[in-house]
Amino acid sequence: xxxxxxxxxxxxxxxxxxxxxxxxxxxxxxxxxxxSDDVGGNWxxxxxxxxxxxxxxxxxxxxxxxxxxxDFPAGADxxxxxxxxxxxxxxxxxxxxxxxxETITFDTAVEHAARQPDGTWRITLxxxxxxxxxxxxxxxxxxxxxxxxxxxxxxxxxVLHSHAYRSPFDPVDxxxxxxxxxxxxxxxxxxxxxLSHRSIARHVWVSARRGVWVLxxxxxxxxxxxxxxxxxxxxxxxxxxxxxxxxxxxxNMEDYGLPKPDHEPLSAHPSVSVDFLAxxxxxxLTCVPAIERLDGDSVVCxxxxxxxxxxxxxxxxxxxxxxxxxxxxxLPDAEHRLxxxxxxxxxxxxxxxxxxxxxxxxxxxxxAEQQSKLIARHLTRxxxxxxxxxxxxxxxxxxxxxxxxxxxxxxHTIQLDFARYVRDLHREIEAGRKRAAxxx
Numbered sequence: 238x239x240x241x242x243x244x245x246x247x248x249x250x251x252x253x254x255x256x257x258x259x260x261x262x263x264x265x266x267x268x269x270x271x272x273s274d275d276v277g278g279n280w281x282x283x284x285x286x287x288x289x290x291x292x293x294x295x296x297x298x299x300x301x302x303x304x305x306x307x308d309f310p311a312g313a314d315x316x317x318x319x320x321x322x323x324x325x326x327x328x329x330x331x332x333x334x335x336x337x338x339e340t341i342t343f344d345t346a347v348e349h350a351a352r353q354p355d356g357t358w359r360i361t362l363x364x365x366x367x368x369x370x371x372x373x374x375x376x377x378x379x380x381x382x383x384x385x386x387x388x389x390x391x392x393x394x395x396v397l398h399s400h401a402y403r404s405p406f407d408p409v410d411x412x413x414x415x416x417x418x419x420x421x422x423x424x425x426x427x428x429x430x431x432l433s434h435r436s437i438a439r440h441v442w443v444s445a446r447r448g449v450w451v452l453x454x455x456x457x458x459x460x461x462x463x464x465x466x467x468x469x470x471x472x473x474x475x476x477x478x479x480x481x482x483x484x485x486x487x488x489n490m491e492d493y494g495l496p497k498p499d500h501e502p503l504s505a506h507p508s509v510s511v512d513f514l515a516x517x518x519x520x521x522l523t524c525v526p527a528i529e530r531l532d533g534d535s536v537v538c539x540x541x542x543x544x545x546x547x548x549x550x551x552x553x554x555x556x557x558x559x560x561x562x563x564x565x566x567x568l569p570d571a572e573h574r575l576x577x578x579x580x581x582x583x584x585x586x587x588x589x590x591x592x593x594x595x596x597x598x599x600x601x602x603x604x605a606e607q608q609s610k611l612i613a614r615h616l617t618r619x620x621x622x623x624x625x626x627x628x629x630x631x632x633x634x635x636x637x638x639x640x641x642x643x644x645x646x647x648x649h650t651i652q653l654d655f656a657r658y659v660r661d662l663h664r665e666i667e668a669g670r671k672r673a674a675x676x677x
Contacts (some may be wrong), residue, residue, distance in 0.1 A: 240372030241265050242616055245360050247347045247561065250278020251328060252593030252605035253376035255306065256336050259609035265616050268361065268370075269337075276332050277325045279380050283403075285630050288381035290424070293404045294431055295321045298330045298423055299600040300460035303655075309334060309397035317460050324602075350561045357586060372588040372616060376605065379594060379605060379651075382558040385551055389612070390531035392549060399424040399552035405437045413439050414547040417536050419528065421445040422648075425552035432550075433521040442544050443517075444536070446527040448496035449508045456486065461509075462599035468656040476642060479503055488574070493518045496526070500644050506596055506652060535574040537675075554648055557594070573647035576632045579662055580653065581608050584628040596648070597655040607659050611666050620669035621676060635661070 242258060243340045246253050249271035260267045273286040297304060299311075304324075305311040309331050314411050315323070327550035349361035349374060358373045383398040395409050405411045416438050418429040425443065433441040444669040456464050459506040464482075466475030483502040491497050494517045516522050522544040524540045535545045557569045567583070579585055580595045590612045622628065639658065643649040 241614060243267070243360060244372045244374060244616065245270070245347070245350075245368070245370040246374040246592075247378040248278065248375060248378060248604065249273075249276045249332075249343075249349070249506055250378050250380070250593075251602050251675040252375065253374070254332050254337055254341070255279075255603070255606040256376060256556065256592045256609040256612060257337055257340060257605075258331075259613045259615070261263075261335075261337070263613045265613060267340070267374075267601045268368070268415055269341045270345045271343050271346050272363070273331070274343050276338075277328045278592075279326045279450060280321055280328060280380050282321055282325065288378070288382055288454035288461070290400045290496065290618070292399075292402050292428070293323045294425065297324055297602075298454065298462065298507075299512075299602065300454075300462050301372055303460075303462050304600045304602040306331060306606055308606075318454060324426045339479045344546060349563070352564070352586070352589075358588070372590070374590045374592055374612065375594070376592040377556045377559065377561075380555050381558045383551075384554050384556050386528075386553055388528055388531050388536075390530040390537075391533065392479065392536070393534050393547075394549070395550065397497075398550045399428055399550055400555075402550060405432055409548055410670060411438055411548060415442075416548045416550060417444055417528075417544060417546045418550045418552060418553035419444050420554070421449045421508055421535075422506070422552055423509055426451065426508055426513040426548060429509060429522055430516050432514050433516050435521065442546070443524050443537065444526065444528050444535055445496065445524065447500075448490055448498040449505060450483065450487070450490060450502040451513050452483065453486070454508045454509055454511050455503055456482070459580045465599065465656065468654070468660045470527055472638070472654075472657070473570050487514075492518075495524050501522045504644050505646075506643070506648060507598060525609070542593050557651075569603055574650045576636070578613065578622070578628040579608070579631055579635070579665055580651065580658075581611060582628070584625045584632070587622055590615075593652045595651045597658065600655060604655065607662055610627075611662060611669070614666060615668070619673055622669065623672070632659075657659050 242328045244267040246269040249269055254276050257269045273284050278290050281289050300317050301315045334387055346363040348363050351359045353359050383400040385398050403414055414434055418425050429441050429443050432438045448514045480502045493514045518573050525542050526540045528536050529539045530537050535543050537543050581590050592608055597604050639653050
């Protein structure tokens with residue numbers, strides 16, 4: 238019988254199943270519970286659990302070489318920016334290749350997770366079964382609980398979040414409609430560009446509280462994320478060089494008809510599109526300020542602009558949610574913050590791990606693959622965490638390092654520079670290995 242701790246993994250998206258693979262490699266006994274009928278999470282189009290935000294035309298904004306798993310490379314014939322169907326099949330192939338499918342319990346949700354007086358975790362499943370585990374890995378994702386803003390007034394037509402958007406015809410037939418898309422993140426740019434095709438909407442307006450820098454997927458004929466500055470370069474220098482290159486390549490956002498950004502390039506999570514600027518510059522869509530109120534058949538913007546509209550699509554982001562926790566200490570605060578040591582461990586609770594709970598640039602797909610290295614070594618006692626005070630100090634330093642370039646907003650509380658984060662994570666794993674050796 239194994240002397241290693243037993244582990245419960247919540248979720249079999251890319252963060253859950255890559256963590257499961259690492260634990261299996263280390264001989265750590267685990268159960269992985271997935272509320273859907275297949276792996277893939279957010280990249281499972283039409284996911285019956287209702288938590289996928291995939292729309293039919295969705296392509297990932299991260300290039301193939303940046304998103305692939307290190308122990309399961311993508312196909313040599315893959316395009317630079319794969320369609321969601323290829324990503325989902327890649328996930329399914331990974332799970333089958335490593336024999337993980339039989340270790341995942343599908344169609345079963347974790348409804349409650351409570352820490353017991355002895356520190357173990359009591360897990361209540363949707364089947365009614367109760368199980369106890371020594372450790373818990375939370376990999377339920379953070380792009381499934383949509384935030385829908387509340388505006389004064391009423392609107393006569395349908396209002397939907399981008400999470401519900403599947404195509405120009407589902408769940409709302411957008412043909413010949415006047416459409417307002419709220420937001421200028423990646424989903425907003427994609428959906429607005431698609432709907433603004435002259436064969437679909439009568440017209441599209443994009444409403445936003447502030448201007449953004451809309452970046453291209455390509456720079457100099459190559460995927461732009463391949464041109465990111467290396468992690469060994471001082472961040473201040475790397476940012477300055479990148480910002481200069483972006484300004485030189487794109488020019489001013491106002492020249493395309495967009496509002497002037499109130500921040501430098503790369504001071505927000507990148508908004509990336511291959512055709513939004515062309516659509517705006519061609520007059521196929523129009524940018525307007527934030528919505529102040531709704532008025533029957535119209536939206537009224539903060540500058541007094543009145544837009545007659547038939548449909549509103551809110552691409553307004555998501556809330557971090559852990560519906561299985563009822564302990565307030567394990568939930569994000571009112572400012573959407575959940576500070577974690579290396580974005581994995583909450584200080585003082587050494588047997589609870591969060592996998593993939595970050596907004597990584599350029600990719601989140603293989604984030605947990607890297608985080609699982611620390612998790613597995615900690616569970617096998619090859620790695621020792623710092624004390625609580627040191628973890629708190631490290632969290633403060635890391636947040637200053639990763640969040641310092643971004644303007645303050647809920648969307649930026651879990652932002653990471655992937656390459657720099659992975660470099661620091663590997664250094665921490667080595668430091669923890671030395672701590673573990675010292676206490677043996």
